[in-house]
Amino acid sequence: DAGITQSPRHKVTETGTPVTLRCHQTENHRYMYWYRQDPGHGLRLIHYSYGVKDTDKGEVSDGYSVSRSKTEDFLLTLESATSSQTSVYFCAIGEGASEKLFFGSGTQLSVL
Amino acid sequence: QQQVKQSPQSLIVQKGGISIINCAYENTAFDYFPWYQQFPGKGPALLIAIRPDVSEKKEGRFTISFNKSAKQFSLHIMDSQPGDSATYFCASSSGGSNYKLTFGKGTLLTVNP
Numbered sequence: 001d002a003g004i005t006q007s008p009r010h011k012v013t014e015t016g017t018p019v020t021l022r023c024h025q026t027e028n029h030r031y032m033y034w035y036r037q038d039p040g041h042g043l044r045l046i047h048y049s050y051g052v053k054d055t056d057k058g059e060v061s062d063g064y065s066v067s068r069s070k071t072e073d074f075l076l077t078l079e080s081a082t083s084s085q086t087s088v089y090f091c092a093i094g095e096g097a098s099e100k101l102f103f104g105s106g107t108q109l110s111v112l
Numbered sequence: 113q114q115q116v117k118q119s120p121q122s123l124i125v126q127k128g129g130i131s132i133i134n135c136a137y138e139n140t141a142f143d144y145f146p147w148y149q150q151f152p153g154k155g156p157a158l159l160i161a162i163r164p165d166v167s168e169k170k171e172g173r174f175t176i177s178f179n180k181s182a183k184q185f186s187l188h189i190m191d192s193q194p195g196d197s198a199t200y201f202c203a204s205s206s207g208g209s210n211y212k213l214t215f216g217k218g219t220l221l222t223v224n225p
Contacts, residue, residue: 031211042118042201042217043156050211058212090155099144099211103155 003027004104019078023091032074033092081111118216131189135202142204
């Protein structure tokens with residue numbers, strides 16, 4: 001999947017616990033994105049990054065934070081997981097100029 | 113606020129038939145319109161894309177038709193095959209330094225043999 005690795009692939013956690021999802025790329029692309037996918041909602045942007053330490057909110061950013069300290073890594077943190085955050089999370093990368101996004105294989109997160 | 117409306121939610125087509133999925137957008141600043149294809153358990157992958165300076169783009173059996181005045185674009189899959197069974201997402205974006213895509217809600221296409 002275009003040099004994108006998401007970890008973990010599956011995670012079950014309890015309400016109120018912190019969770020961190022990792023996206024690692026080997027393509028040296030400038031842009032990195034976190035989307036969540038839910039039935040009936042399609043893909044919704046959570047946060048994105050346009051460079052190291054440069055991040056911005058997407059349309060569903062409440063309850064999530066991100067960090068990007070290196071070009072290759074983009075972390076998504078749920079400070080206190082809730083059941084509404086049960087979802088499939090996709091990381092994507094892009095170079096911007098081409099506007100083509102490459103998606104990872106996703107992380108299935110279940111919050112009980 | 114849904115800026116890209118996609119229909120239908122699901123579509124069943126017989127092998128060899130034509131599959132048509134429609135999308136409508138609201139933001140007139142959008143200038144890039146891709147379609148992504150997603151198979152179960154996989155991430156979406158770019159299928160075909162169009163810019164508003166042309167009204168149609170064709171790649172093999174896949175064609176995008178674009179109507180700027182109506183703010184609509186559609187995906188046509190000719191000679192649909194069972195291997196085309198997947199979820200299809202339209203998307204839109206505008207240019208600028210903080211590039212990001214807004215996706216439709218997706219269409220589950222089933223092609224019966």
